[in-house]
Amino acid sequence: MGKNFWQTYQSLVEPIPESLSIKRCYQNQKWTAVESECGCGLALNFESLDPEEKKSVEGKSLKEIASWVFSWNFAKASIGAAAVNTFWNQREPIEKMSNASLENLIAKISIEDFVREKFCGKKILFVGYFPFADVLKKDCKVTILERRSLAGALPDTACEALIPEQDLVIVSASTLINKTYVRLAQLSQNVESFLVGPTTPLTGLLAKDGFNQVSGLIIKDPKLLFEALRSGASREVLQSDISWKIDLNYKRMTLGSNLK
Numbered sequence: 001m002g003k004n005f006w007q008t009y010q011s012l013v014e015p016i017p018e019s020l021s022i023k024r025c026y027q028n029q030k031w032t033a034v035e036s037e038c039g040c041g042l043a044l045n046f047e048s049l050d051p052e053e054k055k056s057v058e059g060k061s062l063k064e065i066a067s068w069v070f071s072w073n074f075a076k077a078s079i080g081a082a083a084v085n086t087f088w089n090q091r092e093p094i095e096k097m098s099n100a101s102l103e104n105l106i107a108k109i110s111i112e113d114f115v116r117e118k119f120c121g122k123k124i125l126f127v128g129y130f131p132f133a134d135v136l137k138k139d140c141k142v143t144i145l146e147r148r149s150l151a152g153a154l155p156d157t158a159c160e161a162l163i164p165e166q167d168l169v170i171v172s173a174s175t176l177i178n179k180t181y182v183r184l185a186q187l188s189q190n191v192e193s194f195l196v197g198p199t200t201p202l203t204g205l206l207a208k209d210g211f212n213q214v215s216g217l218i219i220k221d222p223k224l225l226f227e228a229l230r231s232g233a234s235r236e237v238l239q240s241d242i243s244w245k246i247d248l249n250y251k252r253m254t255l256g257s258n259l260k
Contacts, residue, residue, distance in 0.1 A: 005182055006070065011205045013066050016087045020062040025054055025079060028229045031198070031237060034082040035226075036062045040219035041085025042237060043199040044174040046074035054079075062086065069176065077177045081199055088201040089218050097204045098248060102218070107245040111170070111196060111215065112136060119168050127159065127184055128172030128197070147178070156180065163187040173200035173216065185209040198237060207250040217243040
């Protein structure tokens with residue numbers, strides 16, 4: 001892409017006002033949730049902070065904590081990514097950016113069904129494990145790249161060889177946390193590519209990195225979310241009483257003034 005490694009991260013953090021602060025933060029084994037004065041955000045939890053350090057996040061500047069997304073300490077970066085999403089994954093900035101009502105952006109079809117319908121028989125590569133990836137193997141030529149040792153998956157270093165020859169690449173937004181995002185975006189420039197998952201910032205800024213679509217969550221009810229996380233929730237965060245799943249397809253969208 002010929003740009004500074006941190007440019008996307010800077011573009012996500014710099015617009016956050018200095019005046020906003022963090023209300024609360026919680027991490028379970030799967031997710032990190034942050035609630036700020038402008039809303040609630042979620043991200044995959046790579047590692048958990050020490051409880052006392054995590055408690056100290058409350059009351060701090062949202063922009064300061066969002067800047068933790070730059071950190072190579074993945075416990076802090078998980079909190080930073082969730083803090084970023086408290087700002088971007090809200091009705092007002094999404095409607096301004098997309099020139100569309102939020103209700104029109106709520107996902108009407110699952111990614112699994114979309115891929116089956118539009119890419120049947122094609123080469124599909126997943127960066128990160130998604131439960132529906134295995135199901136699609138009977139309809140598509142599916143490859144899964146995963147950093148952890150996982151049966152049926154290739155190591156994520158195979159991205160260099162495999163991404164350019166795919167018809168569709170679906171990248172987990174958790175790559176923003178572990179810092180593989182930049183290289184994956186570079187490799188996906190000439191391929192149909194989606195950035196997906198609850199860690200995804202719902203902003204048109206990611207169109208500049210070559211992604212054709214981003215899919216993420218808006219938290220409808222922070223109280224229900226935090227209750228679910230305390231009870232050990234995993235996929236329950238996707239339930240309709242907790243969140244809306246939002247698809248931003250940049251090809252079909254006239255992006256507003258937020259995309260600079």
